[in-house]
Amino acid sequence: MTVIAVFNQKGGVGKTTATANLAAAMARNGFDPLVIDLDPQAHLTAMSGLHPEARRTIYGFFQAQTPLSELVHRLPNGVNLIPSHMELARVDMLLTQNRRDLRRLKKAMAEEMLTDSGTPILIDCCPMLGVLSLSALIAADAVLVPVTAEYLAMNGAHQLDQTLSGLTSQGLYRPRRTFLNRYQRGHPTSEKVAAELTRRYGRDFCRTRVFESQSVLEGIGHNQDVFSYAPDSEGAEDFSYLLDELIETGFIKIAK
Template identity: 50%
Template sequence: MTVIAVFNMKGGVGKTTVAANLAAAIAKNGVEPLLIDLDPQAHLTSMYGIKTNSSKSVYRFYQGLSSLSDLVVPLDTGIQFVPSHLELGKVDAQVTRHRDNIWRLKLGLNAEMLSGSGLPIIIDCTPMLGVVAFSALFAADIILVPVAAEYLALNGAMQLSQTLFGLEKFQSRKPRRYVVNRYVPNQITAETVAGQLMRHFPGEVLKTRIREQEALAAAVGSGSNIFDFAPASNAAADFTFLLDELIENNLISLSRDLPFGAD
């Protein structure tokens, strides 16, 4: 499986941080992942210091005026990145094109032979439940759900589960994995939330915990990933373990045979 949608309807759970650093962990292994910013807030695009107009963003793809490949910005870290723009929010308002846009990402990834290339594709989804979010979920092979180690985030995970259940009317159930983020070891709330997640979603909660660390926030503030900013930190170790666990569970594979853009 190669297409991972990082999704949660609740904001502030560290979705963008997880997407960015998981992509960085993959790139650190010599593989060029494709990372797509599918959030109109464009936090990931801003983090990388990319200032672009809507015509050079993923919004252009949803307008049907560009391929994904033509929008790719190669980053120094080895990540192939498709930026977002505030205009992407207009897609959810285009009622007459909802059907086309819901399937556009999946069809585009297939048509450009990206989803079958063996290269990991990570989508940083919008938390707004609409056409753009649904298009990412339909395109994904696996749904990765970051859950902050707090009670409100747990409620959000339960609501999200009901939403994903509703999607099964249109597609068969896709693998999903919950990753506990902003975890403080031995803190009562954090341990309680992690325990309840495992009870509610048996077999779907990853063993890896992303610990709460200042280094992660500082890395984002500097426009960097944790491996470049603090390679010896616990946070870097956590994201290394996260990637290892996904690989060991056959949820992602790292292929070095087809670098992005190769013939």
């Protein structure tokens, strides 16, 4: 299965919401996904209704070498989550960007055979390019980039181009797919951003648009993914289509 880092160097692009709903779509299709909340803001953890102690989160892995498999929480929607905690912010200060520290997450995932289990893994990254985000990019097989239909988010995606180019120069090429989030059909800015992303990324830009959706926003307020909150909504349909496209194009590899 594929390990995907969900990342954009611009905050507020719906990265966490996209991670939660894409994982929920996977669970509904029987894929038993694992999600790692690697953002010290812990929004994905809070959205899931969890409030664990720091030692029972991904912080425990970095601070006390707690095995990843001991930190997994099974959610009611079938998603397996390794939660986050605000204490995780210390990791960027305590660890360095040397090769050993940056590969710690990838090494642990391999040693615990998480990457060979047939389970898709999503890593929700923080927007800052520090130890945590670099660790996720190194651990990942591919990078999924949500871009809201506004210019600053598009600039964040362009900054990520430079980051991924730097990894490629070190022999760490990571395929990337960009998709448009919170799209509004017919809105001038939405259409301009969509046209520019199509021009810039071509086949690496998803055909699927995730529309601005009240059901997605309301689901967050109820600590639910859109499939649990409004399974027949346009928001649920959009994330189902996005998952289908990522599988059909081979971006997400499905174990036979």
